[in-house]
Amino acid sequence: MAAMLASGAMAESHGAGMDQPGQTASADLINTDNESIGTATLTDGPAGVLIHVRVEGLTPGKHGLHLHAVGTCEPSEGFTTATGHVGKVEGGHGLLNPAGPEPGDLPNIFVGEDGIGEMEAYSTLVDVASLLDEDGSTFIIHAQGDDHMSQPIGGAGDRVACGVIKGQ
Numbered sequence: 001m002a003a004m005l006a007s008g009a010m011a012e013s014h015g016a017g018m019d020q021p022g023q024t025a026s027a028d029l030i031n032t033d034n035e036s037i038g039t040a041t042l043t044d045g046p047a048g049v050l051i052h053v054r055v056e057g058l059t060p061g062k063h064g065l066h067l068h069a070v071g072t073c074e075p076s077e078g079f080t081t082a083t084g085h086v087g088k089v090e091g092g093h094g095l096l097n098p099a100g101p102e103p104g105d106l107p108n109i110f111v112g113e114d115g116i117g118e119m120e121a122y123s124t125l126v127d128v129a130s131l132l133d134e135d136g137s138t139f140i141i142h143a144q145g146d147d148h149m150s151q152p153i154g155g156a157g158d159r160v161a162c163g164v165i166k167g168q
């Protein structure tokens with residue numbers, strides 16, 4: 001009985017550090033032709049955020065996926081209005097970079113021969129509240145894979161999809 005009480009108390013104090021435990025957000029992803037190609041969702045856990053992404057109509061293979069710092073998606077501008085990665089630090093990009101990662105860094109999404117890509121990822125570097133800051137945030141999918149090391153974006157190339165993160 002004592003052990004049960006202790007573990008209950010631990011779970012409670014673990015959750016107490018979160019601003020708003022369980023907060024969720026989502027983003028409708030569009031391509032550079034302004035067509036809807038999928039959805040991303042974020043769900044706060046007690047120590048990080050769980051991310052789910054599903055897209056259609058992308059080229060098969062690996063695509064870099066990042067959280068970018070401004071919540072605007074302008075297809076005619078190649079989604080550059082989303083600016084750089086969340087928490088960008090000069091020289092700090094990459095999950096495998098000894099000087100990194102940046103809080104906006106995420107694993108690649110893999111797209112099959114049918115153009116469909118789906119992934120689940122987890123990050124302790126951001127939470128939903130931090131992404132829903134004053135100027136918002138976006139998901140950006142790049143044309144090529146992110147090598148998690150090269151600067152400034154892991155060699156991932158152009159921005160092929162974008163989604164503004166919206167609270168729920």
Ligand SMILES: [Cu+2]
Pocket residue numbers: 064065066067068085140142153
């Ligand atoms: Cu990016």
